[in-house]
Amino acid sequence: AQTVTQSQPEMSVQEAETVTLSCTYDTSESDYYLFWYKQPPSRQMILVIRQEAYKQQNATENRFSVNFQKAAKSFSLKISDSQLGDAAMYFCAYRRREYGNKLVFGAGTILRVKS
Amino acid sequence: DTGVSQDPRHKITKRGQNVTFRCDPISEHNRLYWYRQTLGQGPEFLTYFQNEAQLEKSRLLSDRFSAERPKGSFSTLEIQRTEQGDSAMYLCASSRRGSSYNEQFFGPGTRLTVL
Numbered sequence: 310a311q312t313v314t315q316s317q318p319e320m321s322v323q324e325a326e327t328v329t330l331s332c333t334y335d336t337s338e339s340d341y342y343l344f345w346y347k348q349p350p351s352r353q354m355i356l357v358i359r360q361e362a363y364k365q366q367n368a369t370e371n372r373f374s375v376n377f378q379k380a381a382k383s384f385s386l387k388i389s390d391s392q393l394g395d396a397a398m399y400f401c402a403y404r405r406r407e408y409g410n411k412l413v414f415g416a417g418t419i420l421r422v423k424s
Numbered sequence: 425d426t427g428v429s430q431d432p433r434h435k436i437t438k439r440g441q442n443v444t445f446r447c448d449p450i451s452e453h454n455r456l457y458w459y460r461q462t463l464g465q466g467p468e469f470l471t472y473f474q475n476e477a478q479l480e481k482s483r484l485l486s487d488r489f490s491a492e493r494p495k496g497s498f499s500t501l502e503i504q505r506t507e508q509g510d511s512a513m514y515l516c517a518s519s520r521r522g523s524s525y526n527e528q529f530f531g532p533g534t535r536l537t538v539l
Binding site for chain 1: 457459464468480482525527533
């Protein structure tokens with residue numbers, strides 16, 4: 310079975326600075342997706358960024374970027390120029406590429422942004 | 425707003441009572457998912473539907489839980505004889521076949537408290 314591990318229960322960052330959230334996963338599959346989701350205090354989860362396992366290039370979405378190390382099964386999220394609105398719970402998630410399969414989530418990392 | 429909606433947002437019940445939650449997916453999304461999220465943890469997959477067919481169920485979905493999607497549109501999740509361990513946030517998500525990477529869009533959740 311696939312597992313996702315987020316070893317940082319909580320992280321803090323100063324506004325305008327950069328923070329990196331860690332995620333490791335375990336799978337025997339070779340073709341899959343990895344995601345970072347953001348869950349603000351209102352608790353509606355939204356997708357931040359995704360990475361396809363067969364792509365070597367790391368995904369980037371504005372201030373958000375990932376460091377995908379397939380051999381090490383590592384998938385970290387870097388948030389640049391942190392903003393107060395980035396404060397939330399962040400979940401790393403895995404899904405097999407086959408259509409419609411379930412998301413497997415890590416336990417999450419609470420990100421606090423200090424002004 | 426045409427996002428995923430869930431009703432009710434909060435439910436408090438006494439142990440042993442039955443409860444039913446409703447999820448309305450984004451229109452034209454043929455896949456619908458239920459997840460359960462306990463405090464401080466990531467969501468865990470419960471079940472998913474393609475149209476009206478229930479294609480996968482987790483071991484977490486005991487025989488006290490039943491989910492339906494009778495017309496391939498909205499879905500209901502019923503818990504019979506609730507237990508205190510059922511207290512959690514129940515999240516619904518939907519996705520559309522043929523979308524770029526089948527992103528799952530989440531609803532706001534139903535918070536269940538069993539006294």
